[in-house]
Amino acid sequence: MTVRRLFKSVSRTDNHITLLLELKEGTIVDANLSLLIFRGFEDILADRNIYEIPYFASRICGKCFSSHQIAAVRAIENALSIEVPYIAILARNLMLASVFLINNLRNFYQNALPDFVNLRRVLEYSGSDEELLILKDRVKKMLESKDTSPFASIEQVDEMVIDYPSDVIQLVFNSKKAIKIQNIAGKMGTLLGGKYPHYQSIIVGGVSRKPNLEDIVKFKSFLDEVSSFVKEVYAPDVISLVLGPLLESTQNGIGMGFENYLCYKDFFNPIENKYLFPSGIIISGKLDILEDNFFDNIIEDSSYSFQKDLNEINLKKANAYTFCLAPRYKGLPFETGPLARLLILKEKNLTKLMNQYSLKPGFGLRHLARALETVLIVDEMYAWLEDLLNLISKEEAVVIRREKENNLKELAAGFHESPCGTTIHTIEISRNFIKNYRVIGGSTWNASPKDSRGLRGPAEESLIGLRLKNEKQTPLMVRRILNSFDLCSKCATH
Amino acid sequence: MIASLFSRRDFLKILAYGAALLGIRGGVQGFIDKVFAEDSKRPTLVWLSALSCGGCTESFFAIEEPDASELLFNVISLRYNRLTPEDYSNKDFSAISDEDSYLLFVEGSFPQTDEGFCLINGEPAEKLLKDLLQRAEHTVAVGSCASFGGIPSLGPARAASVSDIVKNKNVINLPTCPVHPDHLILIIMHLLYFGYAPELDDYQRPKMFFKNLIHDSCERRTHFENQRFLKDFNDPSQSDYCLYLVGCKGRQTNSDCSKRKWNGNLSWCVDCGAGCNGCAEKNFYTRFSPLFETQDKASELSEDVLKFGAGAVAGASSVWAANKIKERLQKRENSREV
Numbered sequence: 001m002t003v004r005r006l007f008k009s010v011s012r013t014d015n016h017i018t019l020l021l022e023l024k025e026g027t028i029v030d031a032n033l034s035l036l037i038f039r040g041f042e043d044i045l046a047d048r049n050i051y052e053i054p055y056f057a058s059r060i061c062g063k064c065f066s067s068h069q070i071a072a073v074r075a076i077e078n079a080l081s082i083e084v085p086y087i088a089i090l091a092r093n094l095m096l097a098s099v100f101l102i103n104n105l106r107n108f109y110q111n112a113l114p115d116f117v118n119l120r121r122v123l124e125y126s127g128s129d130e131e132l133l134i135l136k137d138r139v140k141k142m143l144e145s146k147d148t149s150p151f152a153s154i155e156q157v158d159e160m161v162i163d164y165p166s167d168v169i170q171l172v173f174n175s176k177k178a179i180k181i182q183n184i185a186g187k188m189g190t191l192l193g194g195k196y197p198h199y200q201s202i203i204v205g206g207v208s209r210k211p212n213l214e215d216i217v218k219f220k221s222f223l224d225e226v227s228s229f230v231k232e233v234y235a236p237d238v239i240s241l242v243l244g245p246l247l248e249s250t251q252n253g254i255g256m257g258f259e260n261y262l263c264y265k266d267f268f269n270p271i272e273n274k275y276l277f278p279s280g281i282i283i284s285g286k287l288d289i290l291e292d293n294f295f296d297n298i299i300e301d302s303s304y305s306f307q308k309d310l311n312e313i314n315l316k317k318a319n320a321y322t323f324c325l326a327p328r329y330k331g332l333p334f335e336t337g338p339l340a341r342l343l344i345l346k347e348k349n350l351t352k353l354m355n356q357y358s359l360k361p362g363f364g365l366r367h368l369a370r371a372l373e374t375v376l377i378v379d380e381m382y383a384w385l386e387d388l389l390n391l392i393s394k395e396e397a398v399v400i401r402r403e404k405e406n407n408l409k410e411l412a413a414g415f416h417e418s419p420c421g422t423t424i425h426t427i428e429i430s431r432n433f434i435k436n437y438r439v440i441g442g443s444t445w446n447a448s449p450k451d452s453r454g455l456r457g458p459a460e461e462s463l464i465g466l467r468l469k470n471e472k473q474t475p476l477m478v479r480r481i482l483n484s485f486d487l488c489s490k491c492a493t494h
Numbered sequence: 495m496i497a498s499l500f501s502r503r504d505f506l507k508i509l510a511y512g513a514a515l516l517g518i519r520g521g522v523q524g525f526i527d528k529v530f531a532e533d534s535k536r537p538t539l540v541w542l543s544a545l546s547c548g549g550c551t552e553s554f555f556a557i558e559e560p561d562a563s564e565l566l567f568n569v570i571s572l573r574y575n576r577l578t579p580e581d582y583s584n585k586d587f588s589a590i591s592d593e594d595s596y597l598l599f600v601e602g603s604f605p606q607t608d609e610g611f612c613l614i615n616g617e618p619a620e621k622l623l624k625d626l627l628q629r630a631e632h633t634v635a636v637g638s639c640a641s642f643g644g645i646p647s648l649g650p651a652r653a654a655s656v657s658d659i660v661k662n663k664n665v666i667n668l669p670t671c672p673v674h675p676d677h678l679i680l681i682i683m684h685l686l687y688f689g690y691a692p693e694l695d696d697y698q699r700p701k702m703f704f705k706n707l708i709h710d711s712c713e714r715r716t717h718f719e720n721q722r723f724l725k726d727f728n729d730p731s732q733s734d735y736c737l738y739l740v741g742c743k744g745r746q747t748n749s750d751c752s753k754r755k756w757n758g759n760l761s762w763c764v765d766c767g768a769g770c771n772g773c774a775e776k777n778f779y780t781r782f783s784p785l786f787e788t789q790d791k792a793s794e795l796s797e798d799v800l801k802f803g804a805g806a807v808a809g810a811s812s813v814w815a816a817n818k819i820k821e822r823l824q825k826r827e828n829s830r831e832v
Binding site for chain 2: 009036037039041052055059062138147176177186191194195197198200201206207210218306313315398399400490
């Protein structure tokens with residue numbers, strides 16, 4: 001007998017997502033993930049002057065604003081055949097990477113971690129560390145007043161929960177520290193971007209100002225602080241969680257979904273002429289090449305979406321359950337994001353850990369990939385910063401190019417590997433105005449609904465086969481798996 | 495008592511910050527007794543996020559002083575925000591019981607064509623707003639969307655601002671896109687300590703932040719007076735010139751960004767060379783469009799400027815005012831060339 005159950009709040013951190021599950025004897029057999037927010041950016045961006053498009057595109061998502069800004073800028077630069085100067089490429093890389101640092105730390109410490117920690121154990125801490133004792137006192141008051149914001153306590157304890165008092169208190173302490181580190185990473189963005197959130201300096205053709213020595217010195221001192229947190233606290237925390245309490249479920253590939261991954265090359269270093277993340281696709285576990293014009297073959301299926309076609313909404317549509325469209329390449333759904341990027345890159349640390357502990361893709365590996373990716377990016381940021389320093393010392397350094405305005409292409413696309421996945425903006429221009437705008441956000445891939453062939457989206461698929469106990473609240477495991485995708489309803493529906 | 499909650503350094507920071515900016519002198523101890531008293535619950539701050547990008551939530555994490563992590567753990571209890579995971583037992587908004595007092599912060603605007611455009615935990619956003627408003631001590635509309643409708647008002651939802659929906663309630667508007675982190679923390683401190691709203695202007699913006707034009711205290715003001723305008727981003731000698739000709743709207747925008755800068759005084763829109771887009775003003779995205787071009791351009795100010803801009807038409811309402819300025823500028827330009 002199948003039972004249908006609706007959960008009105010799925011993620012602790014995104015209020016606009018609801019989930020309908022179909023259960024057969026306690027096992028999930030079907031899932032409908034609904035993203036219930038829609039602003040209509042494709043409509044808003046149409047008919048606008050091309051130079052102000054990046055400003056508006058940035059407002060698609062406040063969390064990974066730079067990814068939409070850069071995808072829009074790149075689309076327009078492609079249309080105008082502009083070759084972006086090296087200084088601008090490097091400064092932009094540094095700004096985009098700062099957002100990665102914030103986003104990845106937030107996903108682990110603020111979104112995912114509370115589901116793996118038994119907060120009550122903090123009270124049993126018996127050590128003598130002064131800072132931890134202050135925190136213990138604070139948590140005690142939080143629990144007494146039944147208000148644990150900004151952390152959370154879980155309603156049930158299972159084998160995946162960290163239960164040892166001194167570990168628990170250290171993790172809560174790190175979660176607090178992580179807020180401070182994100183704040184510093186935001187300042188790094190401000191140095192080059194003008195303000196955080198929503199950078200101002202990324203404009204069509206390059207950046208609006210040449211970074212000076214002072215910016216770079218300050219940037220480096222902030223980066224030192226963030227880098228030591230990422231390498232000495234964040235990465236070890238994630239690795240010990242995944243290889244500790246989550247080892248069994250990661251070896252069993254819980255939350256795997258389809259083994260289809262996609263990544264489009266990004267983070268170019270013009271000095272070394274190489275991309276940090278190369279292009280590629282993996283279909284059912286097999287790595288393949290991804291052509292540069294692959295976006296011509298992406299179909300956005302609208303069978304289960306309120307969006308009938310581009311810019312057309314029908315809220316009464318039968319069968320529709322979400323505002324998100326279902327992007328399909330070669331007719332298949334693809335997972336994008338940190339796991340996809342590192343599997344396609346064949347990142348050596350991830351490969352090593354996977355072989356050594358026979359790990360399979362799943363929610364544990366997603367967290368692991370996100371942490372290793374952050375380490376990779378931090379290291380690369382030092383290299384970009386050094387190259388940038390060399391470039392700005394030259395007097396004739398150019399920061400912006402706009403001269404080729406006459407060779408206007410009518411159709412163009414811009415890409416970015418954003419923290420939550422592959423972002424694609426496609427534009428159609430006529431006479432310096434936008435005729436048609438199309439956005440595929442990073443989360444559009446992962447949070448996509450079913451398509452006309454009945455293929456589910458990656459996040460929906462990852463829940464199938466999961467056994468649940470009879471729980472009243474949103475099941476803990478469902479939340480854990482969905483959090484590992486870093487789903488964002490704003491990016492996905494725009 | 496306080497020492498157990500804060501490190502000495504953070505404590506001093508809060509003292510200095512609160513006292514200097516809110517004009518509290520003898521009242522500092524009172525502020526601390528009220529806000530940080532050991533036995534009392536932390537004041538609750540309910541955050542409602544409707545049609546928005548969520549950038550104002552990011553601004554919360556960008557709060558500098560007191561440091562956001564201390565603020566969130568020790569000073570206030572931020573609820574229903576996507577940064578602060580909820581206990582599932584309290585997840586529903588109805589859990590805020592009748593006797594609870596709280597400050598309501600609203601981010602984003604509210605759909606008017608169909609409530610289906612924005613559901614929060616499966617409920618229409620506007621219904622939740624009306625429920626929460628009834629018991630809120632103060633209501634703050636955070637960011638341009640909540641204050642004036644913002645970019646979502648251009649979309650199919652035709653979204654409306656908080657004060658459009660509740661006309662009989664005093665709403666404090668904190669525009670700018672996203673909200674300035676300093677404005678956010680200062681308004682929180684003001685409301686918690688004084689218990690009443692600060693003095694507001696015609697757009698319900700606190701006068702303490704939005705009294706003066708950005709242009710009044712702009713660091714590039716001298717260049718404007720001396721008609722030194724940036725025309726080429728690549729020319730190092732022009733790099734700190736006035737950005738008026740590349741679309742800066744600081745002359746029409748009321749905010750204290752030019753004094754306060756952003757994110758711990760590090761930089762701001764003019765400092766990074768892009769110019770102000772006027773995000774503190776109502777409907778800036780249509781009124782000031784095209785954002786990165788001067789609105790004077792309608793009648794050929796200079797050829798250099800045209801090289802950087804595409805042939806766009808300025809909004810009709812602003813053309814008249816812009817023409818006046820343009821005439822003056824052109825006179826100066828001509829006299830300089832001669």
